[in-house]
Amino acid sequence: xxxxxxxxxxxxxxxxxxxxxxxxxxxxxxxxxxxxxxxxxxxxxxxxxxxxxxxxxxxxxxxxxxxxxxxxxxxxxxxxxxxxxxxxxxxxxxxxxxxxxxxxxxxxxxxxxxxxxxxxxxxxxxxxxxxxxxxxxxxxxxxxxxxxxxxxxxxxxxxxxxxxxxxxxxxxxxxxxxxxxxxxxxxxxxxxxxxxxxxxxxxx
Numbered sequence: 001x002x003x004x005x006x007x008x009x010x011x012x013x014x015x016x017x018x019x020x021x022x023x024x025x026x027x028x029x030x031x032x033x034x035x036x037x038x039x040x041x042x043x044x045x046x047x048x049x050x051x052x053x054x055x056x057x058x059x060x061x062x063x064x065x066x067x068x069x070x071x072x073x074x075x076x077x078x079x080x081x082x083x084x085x086x087x088x089x090x091x092x093x094x095x096x097x098x099x100x101x102x103x104x105x106x107x108x109x110x111x112x113x114x115x116x117x118x119x120x121x122x123x124x125x126x127x128x129x130x131x132x133x134x135x136x137x138x139x140x141x142x143x144x145x146x147x148x149x150x151x152x153x154x155x156x157x158x159x160x161x162x163x164x165x166x167x168x169x170x171x172x173x174x175x176x177x178x179x180x181x182x183x184x185x186x187x188x189x190x191x192x193x194x195x196x197x198x199x200x201x202x203x204x
Contacts, residue, residue: 011058019050019062028164036156037080040088044076063117068095089151092163096144103137128185132178139174143167 023046031039047069054062071094078087106113112129114136124132147167151159 019054023047040076092147093144096140100140107133123187124185125187
């Protein structure tokens with residue numbers, strides 16, 4: 001009993017946003033003070049530190065940074081080793097393409113990966129989760145294409161600004177546009193209890 005309580009620590013409210021956006025802030029500040037290679041090294045170190053702090057304070061690792069960190073470390077390492085910033089520039093493309101393929105394939109198979117990630121904060125009915133999964137899948141495909149267009153046609157300064165502020169702004173705007181659909185598909189307490197009882201009945 002005691003060990004379970006110690007293992008299941010309640011995360012501080014600032015921990016999740018700090019782990020997700022802290023390395024991005026470090027990347028941007030380091031780029032302003034140095035160059036893209038120094039910023040790449042800084043964001044790699046900041047990401048590892050963020051994951052370590054998250055585990056120390058909550059005894060668990062954040063889901064999305066845990067998925068994207070290996071891609072960052074591999075492509076960032078190639079950038080520094082080969083002296084070619086193409087690798088760090090295509091990272092958003094690969095990450096967004098991975099998310100897009102995963103979400104669209106999951107929707108086709110009737111899976112709900114978004115429910116696993118944000119189900120603790122958002123309760124939707126089955127149709128709502130499916131619509132949100134498809135829409136996010138298409139949006140991530142759009143972000144992948146946008147990153148390719150920006151880094152291939154614009155300066156490093158423009159790409160860094162887009163990566164830090166532009167992509168985040170587009171994501172916030174997209175999420176706001178989904179609010180009406182989410183409100184239509186919010187699951188009531190009664191529906192949630194009925195769905196739970198059906199699941200329990202199947203399991204038994």
